[in-house]
Amino acid sequence: MNFECIIYEKSQGAATIKLNRTKVLNAMNKQLWLDFQVALEDAKDDPDIKVLIVTGEGRAFSTGADLKESKTRTLEAYRDYLEELQEASRKIIRFEKPTIAAINGYAIGSGYELALACDIRIAAEEAKIGSPEAKVTSSVTGGAFRLVQDLIGPGKASELLFTGEYIDGKEAERIGLVNKAVPLDQLDAEVRQMAEKITACSAISLKLIKKGLRMARGEASFEALMDFEIEACLTCVSTKERQESLNAFEGRKRT
Numbered sequence: 115m116n117f118e119c120i121i122y123e124k125s126q127g128a129a130t131i132k133l134n135r136t137k138v139l140n141a142m143n144k145q146l147w148l149d150f151q152v153a154l155e156d157a158k159d160d161p162d163i164k165v166l167i168v169t170g171e172g173r174a175f176s177t178g179a180d181l182k183e184s185k186t187r188t189l190e191a192y193r194d195y196l197e198e199l200q201e202a203s204r205k206i207i208r209f210e211k212p213t214i215a216a217i218n219g220y221a222i223g224s225g226y227e228l229a230l231a232c233d234i235r236i237a238a239e240e241a242k243i244g245s246p247e248a249k250v251t252s253s254v255t256g257g258a259f260r261l262v263q264d265l266i267g268p269g270k271a272s273e274l275l276f277t278g279e280y281i282d283g284k285e286a287e288r289i290g291l292v293n294k295a296v297p298l299d300q301l302d303a304e305v306r307q308m309a310e311k312i313t314a315c316s317a318i319s320l321k322l323i324k325k326g327l328r329m330a331r332g333e334a335s336f337e338a339l340m341d342f343e344i345e346a347c348l349t350c351v352s353t354k355e356r357q358e359s360l361n362a363f364e365g366r367k368r369t
Contacts, residue, residue: 115156119146121171122153127164127313128306129157133225136172141180142224147198154205164320165312166209167305168232169216170225175241178223181250196255199224203256206231208328210321212312216305217241217283218298227256230265233324235291236305237283238298243291244280264331266290316355322346 115122121132131153133140140146157163170176179195187195206213206228215221215229217237226243229235237243245262247253254275262271266289274281283295296304312320326346329339350356 115152117149117153119143120149120153122156124157124160124163126310127162128167128309129153129160129163129165130167130169131157132169132171133176134171135180136174138177138180138182139174139220140170140172140176140225141182142176142178142199143180143183144195144198147195147202151198151202151205154202154209158209158211161317164211164315164317165309166211166213167216167309168206168213168228169305170218172219174219174225175215175217175221175229176223176225177220178225178227178246179252199255203227203231207257207261210324211317212320212324214305214308214312216301217243217292218301222246222280223252224255227254227258227261229292230258230261231256234293234308235286236301236308237286237292237295238301239283239295240298241283241286241295242280243283243286244278245275246278246280248276249278262291316350316353316359318353318355319350322349 119133119135121134123130131150133146135141135143135146157166184192212234213232215232215235217229217235219238219241221229221241221243223246226245229243245254245258262274270289281291283292286292287295294304326339326342329342334342
C-alpha cells in the first residue's frame with residue numbers, strides 16, 4: 115500500500131500507523147484522515163493483527179489541524195474536513211482490536227484527540243500535550259468532550275480545555291491522561307513491550323473484552339452489559355483455542 119500522509123507497517127501481530135507530514139509536524143489535513151481510514155480497515159480485516167499502534171514520524175505525534183490550510187477553507191470545505199475527521203475518530207474509538215497511542219512529541223488539538231481515542235496511551239516524558247482550541251477560536255472534536263472527562267474527570271478536563279495550556283508527559287501520567295510516561299529514547303521499546311503482551315493473548319477475548327468495556331462506558335444499560343458478559347464468556351470458552359490456552363497457563367504456573 116502506498117500512502118501520501120502516513121507510513122503503515124505490520125510486524126509480529128502488531129500494525130503501526132505513523133502520521134507522516136514531518137515538514138508540518140504531522141499536522142492533519144483531509145488526505146491524512148483518508149489514508150488513516152484505509153490503514154484502519156486493513157488492520158481490522160487482517161486476522162494476524164491483534165493490536166494497532168498509532169504514532170508520529172519525526173519529532174511530533176501531531177500538532178493537530180493544519181492551520182495554514184484552515185485559513186483558506188470555505189465553511190463547506192471545513193465541514194467536509196471535519197466530517198472525515200469525525201468518521202476516522204469513530205472508527206478508532208470503535209476499532210475492535212486494542213489500540214496504543216505512542217506519543218513521541220507534540221500531541222496538540224486533534225492530534226491530542228486522536229491519542230485520547232486510543233485504548234492505551236504511552237508518552238515520552240518530554241511530549242507536549244493539550245488542546246489550544248480556545249486560543250485559536252475553535253472547539254474540540256474527535257469525541258474529546260467525553261473522552262477527556264472519562265480519563266481525568268470534569269474539573270481537570272475543564273481546566274485544560276478552558277486555559278488551552280499544554281502539559282508534559284510526566285504531568286499527563288500523574289493526572290491519568292496517559293498510562294505511562296518514559297524518556298523518549300525508551301518509548302519505542304516500552305510500546306513494543308506492551309504490544310507483545312497484548313499479542314500473546316486470545317484475539318477473540320481481546321475483541322469481546324474491548325466491546326464490553328465500550329458498552330460499560332454508557333453504550334448499554336447495566337443489565338444489557340451483564341447479559342453480554344455471559345455471551346462473551348461462552349463465546350470464548352467454546353473456541354478450539356480455549357484448551358490450548360488453559361494448558362499453556364497451567365504450564366506457566368508450574369514454572
